[in-house]
Amino acid sequence: MYKHLQTSPEAILAIENFNLPSSFDFGKVICPVMIVCDFKNGEWGALNMIPYQTISLDPTCKVFHYGQEIFEGMKAYGVEDKGPFLFRPEENWSRFNLSAERMGMAEIPKDIFIEAVSGMADYNRDFIPNNIGESLYLRPFMIATDNHLGIRPSITFKFMVLASPSAEYITSDYVKVHIQREYARACPGGTGRAKTGGNYAGSLKASMEANKLGFHQTLWLDALHKESIEELSGMNFFAVIDGVVHTPKLTETILDGITRRCLIKIAQNLGYEIKESHMKISELLKQIEDKSCTECFMCGTASIIVPIAELCETDGTSYSLTYSKGQVAKQLRETLLGIQEGRLEDTEAWVTTLL
Numbered sequence: 001m002y003k004h005l006q007t008s009p010e011a012i013l014a015i016e017n018f019n020l021p022s023s024f025d026f027g028k029v030i031c032p033v034m035i036v037c038d039f040k041n042g043e044w045g046a047l048n049m050i051p052y053q054t055i056s057l058d059p060t061c062k063v064f065h066y067g068q069e070i071f072e073g074m075k076a077y078g079v080e081d082k083g084p085f086l087f088r089p090e091e092n093w094s095r096f097n098l099s100a101e102r103m104g105m106a107e108i109p110k111d112i113f114i115e116a117v118s119g120m121a122d123y124n125r126d127f128i129p130n131n132i133g134e135s136l137y138l139r140p141f142m143i144a145t146d147n148h149l150g151i152r153p154s155i156t157f158k159f160m161v162l163a164s165p166s167a168e169y170i171t172s173d174y175v176k177v178h179i180q181r182e183y184a185r186a187c188p189g190g191t192g193r194a195k196t197g198g199n200y201a202g203s204l205k206a207s208m209e210a211n212k213l214g215f216h217q218t219l220w221l222d223a224l225h226k227e228s229i230e231e232l233s234g235m236n237f238f239a240v241i242d243g244v245v246h247t248p249k250l251t252e253t254i255l256d257g258i259t260r261r262c263l264i265k266i267a268q269n270l271g272y273e274i275k276e277s278h279m280k281i282s283e284l285l286k287q288i289e290d291k292s293c294t295e296c297f298m299c300g301t302a303s304i305i306v307p308i309a310e311l312c313e314t315d316g317t318s319y320s321l322t323y324s325k326g327q328v329a330k331q332l333r334e335t336l337l338g339i340q341e342g343r344l345e346d347t348e349a350w351v352t353t354l355l
């Protein structure tokens, strides 16, 4: 059934001996196996599933010094004894290679990537939690493994996939978002469109400061003028203004979210007008004040869709959306999750069933 994936007897034993804990949050419990595939001499080697274990790397390994690293986030669903399903895995594969290209790393063939993520969902199917909103979170990633302290691109890489039975990423339904007017997440010509660790490392100080101020997430604005809304540190942004669903138009500094793309399609199918444009924060705040903006929400694979209750300035000024019932976000979330979990008809052929 698998052309590339090789599974060791130790991996099978590790799966047999694993028990899914009764409680887990997001990303803490890790499945007992992992996938490893090395790139050297210009080609990808064997795709192996082995017991979960630490990996040994030379301290000069390039990833430690120059951050040549990329990753993806995706989920396998198995709610109410349906599935297991993967959701648009080819989209994660193509974004992975887009990130690889931007970071000067080896691209990975589609069949290797898809076998790796399918194999992890397949062999770990008993560890897919089965309540609505829960899933097996899959984390494909790749690191640069040349042992050399010079600043130059690696020519060897390690691709791996981990799996984590997970609850929803954000469980609170009251999210306060900090409008970040000092730092920038991504700049023109930079790596914002790639899913590379450095983008996230650079966002952490802002998230620490937001937390200290009592806020939960950071809203990033464009680096040059600090005026156009871009996205959150791990999610895309939407607003409902006069009944129209708005989202920032993609630029090279915004991650092209797969959830974002699905929501645009779902909203259109539900009859909403969609507008992708440069959204000015100053205008949005006025629209929240005059109540023409009735909802703001954020979306991503891990978090699904989370309504924003308040947009906040550093000095504590708050623009509240708590009067809104978040009906559009709720409808989009129920539709998307219903499709992902096989509870609603998959009219767009987004879902792959693992046999």
Ligand SMILES: Cc1ncc(COP(=O)(O)O)c(C=O)c1O
Pocket (backbone or CB within 6 Å): 073, 231, 232, 233, 234, 235, 236, 255, 256, 257, 258, 259, 260, 299, 300, 301, 302
């Ligand atoms: C910076 C950033 N924006 C947006 C998203 C949402 O992307 P997706 O919907 O593909 O998970 C993510 C999550 O991967 C992200 O890290």
